[in-house]
Amino acid sequence: MATTTGHAPAPSHGQDTHGKKHGLNAELVGMLLFIGSEVMLFASLFTAYFFIRYGVSNEVWPPLKQDGEPFELPVMLTGINTLILVGSSFTLWWGERCLKAGDRKGLIRGLWVTILMGGTFLIIQFNEYAHLGFTPQDRAFSGAFYTLTGFHGAHVAVGLIILSMCLRRAYKNDFTATQHTPLAAGSYYWHFVDIVWVLLFLLVYVI
Amino acid sequence: MSFWWRRAIVSAVVGVLFAFLLVFMLRAIFGLDPLWQGNVVATVAGLFGGLGFLYGIGCFDYWLTWAKGRPVSSEDHSFHGVSNWKQYFRINTDHKVIGIQYMAMTLFFMVCGGIMALLIRTELAAPGQQIVDGQAYNGLLSMHATLMIFVFAVPVFGGIANYVLPIMLGAKDMAFPRLNALSFWFLPVSGFLFLASTFTGMFGAAWTAYPPLASQGTAGQTLFELGVQFAGASSIATAINFLATIITMRAPGMTIWRMPILAWATGVTSVLVVFATPFIAGSQFLTMFDRVMGTHFFVPDQGGDVIMYQHIFWFYSHPAVYIMLLPGFGIISEVIATFARKPLFGYRAMAFSMVAIGVLGFGVWAHHMFVSGMAAWLRVPMMITTIIIAVPTGVKMWSWLATLWRGKIHMKAPMLWAMGFLFTFLIGGLSGVFNGIVPADIQLSDTYFITAHLHYVLYGGSVYTIFAGIYYWFPKATGKMLNERLSQWHFWLTFIGTQITFMPMHWQGLQGMPRRVADYDPRFAMINGIETIGSYMLGIATIIFFYNVVISLRKGDPAPWNPWRGRTLEWMVSSPPPLFNFDVIPQVVGGPYQYGIPDARHAVVFAPEQFGGELTEDTRYPVLVVANDTLTSQGLIDEIRSRNADGLWSFEFLVPVGDDDRAVAERRLATTLAILAGFGIAATGRVADGEVITVAGDEGKSRQPYEILVATLPTASSAWMRQDAVDRIRKRSGIATSHIVVRGDDARALTAASALPLTMIVATDAVGADALAAVVMARFDAQPARFTIICPLDLPQPRWGSESSEIRRQAGERMTATINALVSVGVQVQGEVMDDGPADALPLAIDAFTPTQILVAGVNGEAAALAGAANAAAGETPVEIVNLGAPAGSE
Numbered sequence A: 001m002a003t004t005t006g007h008a009p010a011p012s013h014g015q016d017t018h019g020k021k022h023g024l025n026a027e028l029v030g031m032l033l034f035i036g037s038e039v040m041l042f043a044s045l046f047t048a049y050f051f052i053r054y055g056v057s058n059e060v061w062p063p064l065k066q067d068g069e070p071f072e073l074p075v076m077l078t079g080i081n082t083l084i085l086v087g088s089s090f091t092l093w094w095g096e097r098c099l100k101a102g103d104r105k106g107l108i109r110g111l112w113v114t115i116l117m118g119g120t121f122l123i124i125q126f127n128e129y130a131h132l133g134f135t136p137q138d139r140a141f142s143g144a145f146y147t148l149t150g151f152h153g154a155h156v157a158v159g160l161i162i163l164s165m166c167l168r169r170a171y172k173n174d175f176t177a178t179q180h181t182p183l184a185a186g187s188y189y190w191h192f193v194d195i196v197w198v199l200l201f202l203l204v205y206v207i
Numbered sequence B: 001m002s003f004w005w006r007r008a009i010v011s012a013v014v015g016v017l018f019a020f021l022l023v024f025m026l027r028a029i030f031g032l033d034p035l036w037q038g039n040v041v042a043t044v045a046g047l048f049g050g051l052g053f054l055y056g057i058g059c060f061d062y063w064l065t066w067a068k069g070r071p072v073s074s075e076d077h078s079f080h081g082v083s084n085w086k087q088y089f090r091i092n093t094d095h096k097v098i099g100i101q102y103m104a105m106t107l108f109f110m111v112c113g114g115i116m117a118l119l120i121r122t123e124l125a126a127p128g129q130q131i132v133d134g135q136a137y138n139g140l141l142s143m144h145a146t147l148m149i150f151v152f153a154v155p156v157f158g159g160i161a162n163y164v165l166p167i168m169l170g171a172k173d174m175a176f177p178r179l180n181a182l183s184f185w186f187l188p189v190s191g192f193l194f195l196a197s198t199f200t201g202m203f204g205a206a207w208t209a210y211p212p213l214a215s216q217g218t219a220g221q222t223l224f225e226l227g228v229q230f231a232g233a234s235s236i237a238t239a240i241n242f243l244a245t246i247i248t249m250r251a252p253g254m255t256i257w258r259m260p261i262l263a264w265a266t267g268v269t270s271v272l273v274v275f276a277t278p279f280i281a282g283s284q285f286l287t288m289f290d291r292v293m294g295t296h297f298f299v300p301d302q303g304g305d306v307i308m309y310q311h312i313f314w315f316y317s318h319p320a321v322y323i324m325l326l327p328g329f330g331i332i333s334e335v336i337a338t339f340a341r342k343p344l345f346g347y348r349a350m351a352f353s354m355v356a357i358g359v360l361g362f363g364v365w366a367h368h369m370f371v372s373g374m375a376a377w378l379r380v381p382m383m384i385t386t387i388i389i390a391v392p393t394g395v396k397m398w399s400w401l402a403t404l405w406r407g408k409i410h411m412k413a414p415m416l417w418a419m420g421f422l423f424t425f426l427i428g429g430l431s432g433v434f435n436g437i438v439p440a441d442i443q444l445s446d447t448y449f450i451t452a453h454l455h456y457v458l459y460g461g462s463v464y465t466i467f468a469g470i471y472y473w474f475p476k477a478t479g480k481m482l483n484e485r486l487s488q489w490h491f492w493l494t495f496i497g498t499q500i501t502f503m504p505m506h507w508q509g510l511q512g513m514p515r516r517v518a519d520y521d522p523r524f525a526m527i528n529g530i531e532t533i534g535s536y537m538l539g540i541a542t543i544i545f546f547y548n549v550v551i552s553l554r555k556g557d558p559a560p561w562n563p564w565r566g567r568t569l570e571w572m573v574s575s576p577p578p579l580f581n582f583d584v585i586p587q588v589v590g591g592p593y594q595y596g597i598p599d600a601r602h603a604v605v606f607a608p609e610q611f612g613g614e615l616t617e618d619t620r621y622p623v624l625v626v627a628n629d630t631l632t633s634q635g636l637i638d639e640i641r642s643r644n645a646d647g648l649w650s651f652e653f654l655v656p657v658g659d660d661d662r663a664v665a666e667r668r669l670a671t672t673l674a675i676l677a678g679f680g681i682a683a684t685g686r687v688a689d690g691e692v693i694t695v696a697g698d699e700g701k702s703r704q705p706y707e708i709l710v711a712t713l714p715t716a717s718s719a720w721m722r723q724d725a726v727d728r729i730r731k732r733s734g735i736a737t738s739h740i741v742v743r744g745d746d747a748r749a750l751t752a753a754s755a756l757p758l759t760m761i762v763a764t765d766a767v768g769a770d771a772l773a774a775v776v777m778a779r780f781d782a783q784p785a786r787f788t789i790i791c792p793l794d795l796p797q798p799r800w801g802s803e804s805s806e807i808r809r810q811a812g813e814r815m816t817a818t819i820n821a822l823v824s825v826g827v828q829v830q831g832e833v834m835d836d837g838p839a840d841a842l843p844l845a846i847d848a849f850t851p852t853q854i855l856v857a858g859v860n861g862e863a864a865a866l867a868g869a870a871n872a873a874a875g876e877t878p879v880e881i882v883n884l885g886a887p888a889g890s891e
C-alpha cells in the first residue's frame, strides 16, 4: 500500500533524543508549570482565608476563640523561623553555584545545610502547633490557619525528600557542572516553597 | 490475570487495610470516640487504596528505582508499544497506546453516565414515582453529572490529543511518557471511587457539591471529594505534559504559526487546566476537612462562609467549561478544513480567539452565582465579561462558516458531526447569553432552561466534537475504516435524539419546572414523555456506534495512510503509525491547511536513513472527471495538472455521449489521455452511451470516487447545465461534485501546453479537400497528435492586387472548412495561410512550429514540387509525401 522511495518502511528504532529540542529543557519547563499549578492551589486556600477573614462581620480581628480569648500567633518566633527558611534558599543557591564551578564537595555541603535548615523549620513549626492553644476544630479561622500552614509544611516535607534524593545522587557523583536537571528542578521547587512561606507569614501572621 | 493486575489488586487491598489500621490506631491514641468513623475511613482508605493500586500497576516503579539510587535509563522503552490487545490493559508509556486507553476508559464512563441518564429519564417519563425515590434520584443525578463531567468530558480530550498531538508536531512521543502513563491510571481510580460510592450510599449533592448540603450525607460524598482530587491530578499531569511537549518537542520548521489548530487548542486548554484545576482541588479539600476533621469552613455561626465555596468552585468550573470545549473547537477546525478542502479561514484569528477565550474565561465565574446571595456589586461586571466572551466564540463560529463557504464539502461522518456541532453549539451558545444576563438569569436559574443550555453546550461542544474526532482519526489509530452507513445512522439518530430530548427543556424551564427534581407538576407530563423517548434514541445510537467499532475492527476495510486527504503530519505516516512515529524527525516547510494551493506542502517526512529519500504514500484516490465538449481544453487540462500536484489522486474520465457521435468522443478522449500522459499523469477513461446525469450518477455511486469533477461550457451554452447536471449528479451519486467551467473558444482551440507530437502538413491546392481531412483523421486515429496545416501561396504580383486577394480569400475559406471538419470530429488542429511560396515560407514555418514530422499533401502531382521545398527546409525532421489524386472541387 505504501512505499518509501522504493522500499517498504523499515521497523523503526528508538532514537536517543526522542526529538527533544536542545536549549529548552522539558523537565524544567514541566517543573515551572507544576509550580504554577501549586501557586494556584495556595491561591485557592488564601481565597478561603480572606473570605473567612473579611466575611466575619462586626467582629474584631483576630477573631475570638470558643473560650472568648482572641487567637494569638507567635509572630516573633515564626519570624525567626521565616529567616531560617529563607536562608536555606540561599544556601541551596550557593551549593548549586559550587557545582557549576565544578566543586562537588561544595554542592554536598550546600545541600546538607539546606536540608538541616529545612528540617529545623519543620520542627519549630510543629513545636508552634503544640503550643498554640487552639485546634483546627476551634473556629473557621483556626481551620484556615492550620490548612494553610499545614499544606505549606507538607510542601516543605516534599521539598526535603526531593533534596535528600538529590544529595544521595550528589554523593554518587551523578551531577556535573552542565548535567544536573533533577537538582535544578528540585531547587526551583524549594525556592517556590520559600516564597510561599514569606507570603503566608506576611498575610497570616503579620497583617 | 496478569502479574501487574495481581500486584495492583494486592497492593490496593494492602493500602486499604493499612488505612483502616492507621485510622483506628490514631483514633485510639488520641482517644477519639467512636473508633469507626465512616467519613474518615473512606477518605484514608480511598487515598491509600488508590495509591496502592497505582503502585501495583507499575506507575511509580521507574521513579522509585531512581529514588533508591539504582541505575535507570531514561531511554528505557520496555513499556512502550503493544503487540497484542491484552497489553492495552497494562501500563504503557507509548502515547498512542495511552491515547487509546484514554479513549476507551472515558467512553466507558460515558456509557456508565449515559445509563444513569436513561434511568433519570425513565423516572421522569411520567409524573409521580416510577423506578426510584427522591433520595435515589439525587444519587442518580449526581452520579450522572459527575461521571459525565469529571471522567468523561474533561479528560476525554487527553485521549485524542495524546494520540495525535505528538504526531502532528512531528515528535516521537510526549515529553514525559511515564508521567503520561500515571495521568491515565489516575482516571480509573477516580471513576472507581465515584462508582464505589454506590455501596456506601450515593453522594447526592450533584456534581457541584455545594455545602452545607455536601457537608451532610453519607461517606459517598467523601468518596466524591476524593475522586475529584484524583481526576484533577490526572488533568494537571496531562496538561503539564502537553505544554512541555508543545514547547520543547516541535519538529524543525514547526513554528507556532504552523501548528495545526488542534495543537493551539490543546495548549490553551492545558494552560487552563494547570492554573484552574488547583481551585477545585482546594474547594474539595475544604469540604473534606469540614467532613473529616471537623473544621468550620462552611459553618456560618463559627465564622465560616458557604458562598466562598461557590467562588472557589466556579473559579475552576467555569474555565473547566472551556477545558471541555476548546479541544473540541480544535478538532472541528481540523475536520472542517479537511472536508471543505479549503485553507482554514482566519487561522490566526482562530488561534488568538482561543487564547482570548482562555484569558477571559478566568473572569466570568460568578455568573453562576447571580442568585446565590454573593456580593451584589459583582453581578454587573460578571455579566459584562460574560457577554464579552461571546465575541471570540463568535469569531470562531464565523471562521468555520467562512471556511465552509464555497468549499468542496464532503459529507463524510466526521464532517457530519462537525455540522451537528455547529448547529447544536450555536443554540447552546445563544441560550448561554440569556443565562449571562442578570435579569434574565434570575428567572432562569435552577430551571430546566439551564439543563437545556448545558446539554446543548456539552452535547454539541464535547460529545459531537469528540465523535467527530473519533470518526476522523479512527482509521489512523486502528488501521481500519469504520462502516460509513452505520456511522451515518449513528449521527442522525444522535442528532435527532439530542434535539428531541433537550429542545423542549427550554420551554419547560421557561414555564418554571425546576431542575434536579424527581417529580413534577402533571402539566409537564407530555413534554417529559417525549424527552424520554428522545433519550432512548440516544441510547440506541450509542449501541450502533459500539457495534460499528467492533465489526469494523474485526473486518473493516484496511485504512490507507490518508483516507481523508488531510495535510497535517499524522496523515503522512502509516495507519497505524510505526512505534516511534517517525524514523527521522520530519522537516516542516509550510502551514497545515493549504488545501487547493498548488505545490504547497506542510512537511517532508524522511525515510529511514539507510534508504534515504522521502516517505510517501502511493495509494491514489480516484477522481471521476465527467466531460465531453470540454475535453482537450486548456482549462480542464490545467485543472487536472494542478490537482495532480497533490500527488494523491488518479483520474478516471467518463465521457457520456448522449446523442453525439461516439467516434468523436473517443478521439477527443484519446487526445486528452495522451496529453495528460505527456505530463506524466496517469489517467484512464471510457466513453459511455447514455445521458450524462444517469451515466455519471450511477458510475459515481458504484465506483465511489473521492470526488466528481464535471467540466462544461459556460452555463448559457452548455446542454448539460441546462439540465442542472452538477447538482443532479451530486444527488444521484452521493459524492462531492464540483464544476469546472471552460470557455467555448478554449474548448475548440489547440491545447497549447501539450507534449503531443506536432505534425506539420504542407498543402496548397489540397487544402479543403475531403481527402486531406480523411488522411489527417486516419493519422490521428493511429496515434494522437497535433496538426498544423501550412498553406504557402505563390501569389501573383502585385500581392496587394485584387487577383492575389481573391486567391488568399479562397485559400482561407478552404482552410477554415478543413479545420472545422477536423475539429468537429475531435482532432487537434490549427492552420495558417502564408503569403510566400514554399521555398520562402517553409523555413519560417518550421522554425516557428518545430514539428516532429512533416507531411506533404498534394493533388495532381504538385506534391513533388512542394516536397522539394519541404525537404530543403526540413533539416533533420522527417518528411513524408502523400498524393491525394484529383484536386478539390474539380469535378
Ligand code: HEM
Pocket (backbone or CB within 6 Å): B114, B117, B118, B120, B121, B141, B144, B145, B146, B148, B149, B152, B153, B206, B207, B208, B451, B454, B455, B458, B459, B462, B463, B501, B514, B515, B516, B517, B518, B535, B538, B539
Ligand atoms: C443520553 C444522554 C443524556 C441524557 C438523557 C441526560 C439527561 C439529563 C437530565 C434529565 C439531567 C437533569 C436532571 C435533573 O435536573 O433532575 C441531567 C443533568 C446533567 N447532565 Fe445529562 N444527560 C445526557 C448526557 C449528558 C452528557 C453527555 C453530559 C456531559 C458531558 C451531561 C452532563 C450533565 C450534567 C453536568 C448535569 C447536571 C446538571 C445540574 O447540575 O443540574 N449529560 N442530564
Ligand SMILES: [Cu+2]
Pocket (backbone or CB within 6 Å): B317, B318, B321, B364, B365, B367, B368
Ligand atoms: Cu460559566
